[in-house]
Amino acid sequence: MTTTLFHGGLLFDGTGSPPAPADVVVSGSEIVHVGAPGTGDADHGVDLTGRTLLPGLFDCHVHVMADGMDILRDLQTPFSYRFYVAAQNLAATVATGITSVRDAGGADAGVKLAVQRGLVTGPRMQISLDMLSQTGGHGDEYFPCGQHVPLMSPPYPGKPSAIVDGPDEMRKRVREYVRDGADVIKVATSGGVLSVGSDPRRAHFRMSELDVLVEEATAAGRFVMAHAQASDGIKNAVRAGIRSIEHGIFLDDEAIGLMLEHGTWLVPTLIAPVWVLEAVERGASLSDASIRKARDVIEIHADAVRRAVEAGVKVAMGTDAGVGPHGDNLRELGLMQRAGMTPAQALHAATGQAAALLGVDDRLGTVEAGKTADLVVIGGDATDFDGIGTRVEQVWIDGELRVPGARPDR
Numbered sequence: 294m295t296t297t298l299f300h301g302g303l304l305f306d307g308t309g310s311p312p313a314p315a316d317v318v319v320s321g322s323e324i325v326h327v328g329a330p331g332t333g334d335a336d337h338g339v340d341l342t343g344r345t346l347l348p349g350l351f352d353c354h355v356h357v358m359a360d361g362m363d364i365l366r367d368l369q370t371p372f373s374y375r376f377y378v379a380a381q382n383l384a385a386t387v388a389t390g391i392t393s394v395r396d397a398g399g400a401d402a403g404v405k406l407a408v409q410r411g412l413v414t415g416p417r418m419q420i421s422l423d424m425l426s427q428t429g430g431h432g433d434e435y436f437p438c439g440q441h442v443p444l445m446s447p448p449y450p451g452k453p454s455a456i457v458d459g460p461d462e463m464r465k466r467v468r469e470y471v472r473d474g475a476d477v478i479k480v481a482t483s484g485g486v487l488s489v490g491s492d493p494r495r496a497h498f499r500m501s502e503l504d505v506l507v508e509e510a511t512a513a514g515r516f517v518m519a520h521a522q523a524s525d526g527i528k529n530a531v532r533a534g535i536r537s538i539e540h541g542i543f544l545d546d547e548a549i550g551l552m553l554e555h556g557t558w559l560v561p562t563l564i565a566p567v568w569v570l571e572a573v574e575r576g577a578s579l580s581d582a583s584i585r586k587a588r589d590v591i592e593i594h595a596d597a598v599r600r601a602v603e604a605g606v607k608v609a610m611g612t613d614a615g616v617g618p619h620g621d622n623l624r625e626l627g628l629m630q631r632a633g634m635t636p637a638q639a640l641h642a643a644t645g646q647a648a649a650l651l652g653v654d655d656r657l658g659t660v661e662a663g664k665t666a667d668l669v670v671i672g673g674d675a676t677d678f679d680g681i682g683t684r685v686e687q688v689w690i691d692g693e694l695r696v697p698g699a700r701p702d703r
């Protein structure tokens with residue numbers, strides 16, 4: 294078995310401790326030694342002088358099938374084109390050091406299988422298929438012209454409709470999603486920014502529906518993630534036992550208290566509304582309502598995350614990549630820092646904490662002997678987030694070098 298020694302640089306081990314000098318030895322696909330400089334020995338060496346070694350990074354909220362938002366463009370694009378775009382998105386994700394993602398809607402079991410079999414380069418994936426929404430909810434692509442235009446989430450074989458109303462429909466739909474390969478169940482417990490007709494300040498689904506959802510998901514061994522922006526939508530999700538609140542824009546103190554009580558995770562996606570406005574500046578066609586909502590929420594959102602972090606709510610990194618360009622994910626680290634997290638806390642949210650949220654921390658998320666060798670080499674100091682996406686030099690998955698050098702344009 295080939296062994297490799299990473300030496301001469303700093304190690305951020307994913308536990309939240311600041312980076313420190315260390316030797317790391319990988320044998321095959323496994324990390325077999327982590328110790329003080331000079332303690333490691335191997336067949337090959339990787340000189341990390343002036344660099345930082347980290348666990349493979351996580352993005353807990355991506356949409357690999359989406360490539361920015363643009364209604365007119367999507368109307369003029371053949372359906373199957375999205376699968377080829379996804380291959381590009383997946384490769385860009387790995388190139389920026391992200392070796393594990395949770396897809397928050399869009400990717401189906403075939404996409405995941407193509408990555409697993411090496412047909413396309415991509416990160417490890419947990420998929421949700423789609424986001425369950427009530428009629429008129431965040432995933433209901435209904436336009437003021439009176440037409441349903443499912444640009445983001447058309448149903449097709451292996452991906453049932455995401456629109457569901459009432460406890461009975463909910464029970465059946467969760468079972469269908471599990472049958473069709475969902476690793477995690479995603480639900481919209483409030484309206485959102487990008488849907489035309491839904492209000493991000495309104496709670497969606499009633500407790501009777503959410504209770505059935507969590508009951509069925511739990512019975513199938515699946516966690517639930519909630520797109521939850523409205524205060525009431527967040528509280529309903531937490532009370533129902535949902536594992537993570539995605540976005541959490543209108544978090545009030547009661548919601549923060551409930552999250553602490555229930556051990557609920559927050560996945561902020563601070564970059565998402567920024568991406569929406571940047572896309573509009575570049576000329577993307579979006580509904581006026583979506584643009585207005587994106588403008589309205591940016592500061593409210595940063596303030597909510599700051600209060601949640603101060604209170605001690607567990608945070609894992611997610612970006613909503615797909616709303617913006619894949620490969621741009623690490624900008625979220627700087628925004629988390631601006632929202633009050635220390636650099637080590639932000640990196641922890643993208644490594645050890647993210648692995649814990651996804652339930653894979655027994656083998657991923659930290660650099661420790663016995664863990665799987667998903668590793669990233671960042672040029673310079675990884676706690677300096679300025680331009681960090683341009684400094685990703687090496688990405689290792691399962692002990693294999695997948696990307697020597699990041700995309701130069703990021």
Ligand SMILES: [Zn+2]
Nearest residue numbers: 354356397613
């Ligand atoms: Zn999303």
